[in-house]
Amino acid sequence: MTRGGWALLPLLALLLGAAEIRPTSEYLSPEIRAAQEDPSRHPGWLWVEEGEALWRRGEPSCATCHGNIAGMAGVAARYPMVAADGTLLDLEGRIERCRTQHQGEPAFGRESDALLALTAAVALQSRGMPVAVATDGPAASFLEEGRRFYETRQGQLNLSCGQCHDDNAGRRLRGDVISNGLGTGYPAYRLEWNTMGSLHRRLRACSLGVRAEQLPLGSREYLALELFLASRANGLPVEAPGLRR
Amino acid sequence: MLALTLLAAPVAGQVASFTVTGDAIEAPLDGLQGDPVRGEAVVRNRETANCLICHAIPDTAERFMGEIGPPLAGVGSRLSPGQIRLRVVDPTLWNPQAIMPAYHRTEGLVRVDPRYRDHPVLSAQEVEDVVAYLSALEAPRR
Numbered sequence: 001m002t003r004g005g006w007a008l009l010p011l012l013a014l015l016l017g018a019a020e021i022r023p024t025s026e027y028l029s030p031e032i033r034a035a036q037e038d039p040s041r042h043p044g045w046l047w048v049e050e051g052e053a054l055w056r057r058g059e060p061s062c063a064t065c066h067g068n069i070a071g072m073a074g075v076a077a078r079y080p081m082v083a084a085d086g087t088l089l090d091l092e093g094r095i096e097r098c099r100t101q102h103q104g105e106p107a108f109g110r111e112s113d114a115l116l117a118l119t120a121a122v123a124l125q126s127r128g129m130p131v132a133v134a135t136d137g138p139a140a141s142f143l144e145e146g147r148r149f150y151e152t153r154q155g156q157l158n159l160s161c162g163q164c165h166d167d168n169a170g171r172r173l174r175g176d177v178i179s180n181g182l183g184t185g186y187p188a189y190r191l192e193w194n195t196m197g198s199l200h201r202r203l204r205a206c207s208l209g210v211r212a213e214q215l216p217l218g219s220r221e222y223l224a225l226e227l228f229l230a231s232r233a234n235g236l237p238v239e240a241p242g243l244r245r
Numbered sequence: 246m247l248a249l250t251l252l253a254a255p256v257a258g259q260v261a262s263f264t265v266t267g268d269a270i271e272a273p274l275d276g277l278q279g280d281p282v283r284g285e286a287v288v289r290n291r292e293t294a295n296c297l298i299c300h301a302i303p304d305t306a307e308r309f310m311g312e313i314g315p316p317l318a319g320v321g322s323r324l325s326p327g328q329i330r331l332r333v334v335d336p337t338l339w340n341p342q343a344i345m346p347a348y349h350r351t352e353g354l355v356r357v358d359p360r361y362r363d364h365p366v367l368s369a370q371e372v373e374d375v376v377a378y379l380s381a382l383e384a385p386r387r
Contacts, residue, residue, distance in 0.1 A: 156361040157346035158337075158354055167344065168313050174298040175309040212356045 185242025
């Protein structure tokens, strides 16, 4: 295709009614966006620092096997991914596996400060890199599951994810501007939570919002959904650790 | 386009039965009389109906109103009480693609939180109160 042809693609997508997917930072208020970029104004950095310390702690430590944490650049961009044994793992799940299988320690547990801290520190190494999750091979059937979940109207309020995050992105829902719901900023420090939280915690909030069943952190449904969200974000920058209102 | 007559399944007596005529439910649910003052309270309630996450009402004192649905100012001049009733009971009866939740329906919903299962968001009386409030929101005469 010619250069002119490529330039017309967004217009073509609009005419075909395809929803345009934009990086989440573009939906943030200017104040939150600026603070997300500024470690001195981003409370999530406390978790990052704790995570970098945890990286070097233990026998063997993460660093014993992986070296400097900077070597983790690009890793978060590839999660969730299907492990060799066929399990769909998000970054938290992968870290818990290293913890139990390679360090011989009890799992930290989802939503624990330690796991959020290590996840944030590892994810930070991929900040700005394009999301690049695999969607083919063993991932394909998980992706389909996630897509179905995303497109199904659910809860007492009978809304699908896409009715908010595609059809109404950019509009206000009460005090929030609805983004494309990508998950590229997680774990994120949410002012409403007053702490760092995982993507699955945020998904539980959206489930509650439509009065649907809230599924457990790390559940198969949310993992498959996370993969589908990441596939929509393929090519867009990792923004973790995010800052949210 | 739509079947002219649809009967809502009577779930444990919680959902009133009604008849759809065109894009309206003409008869008040269970023959109840609505009260506009109570209706305004229902519309503003952030715990239950939560209409204002998506709609704005004509009141400058209310902060953080949504913009997913059309502003409700003047809706009583645009729509008849029967048309408003249908849109509050279940807008998908008029437009299957409607984004707005159905406030008086329990059937055909997926993965509903057990705390809310088999209960409509609003009772028949609350729907009538909301209809009375919205019907009185008329466009200012020029």
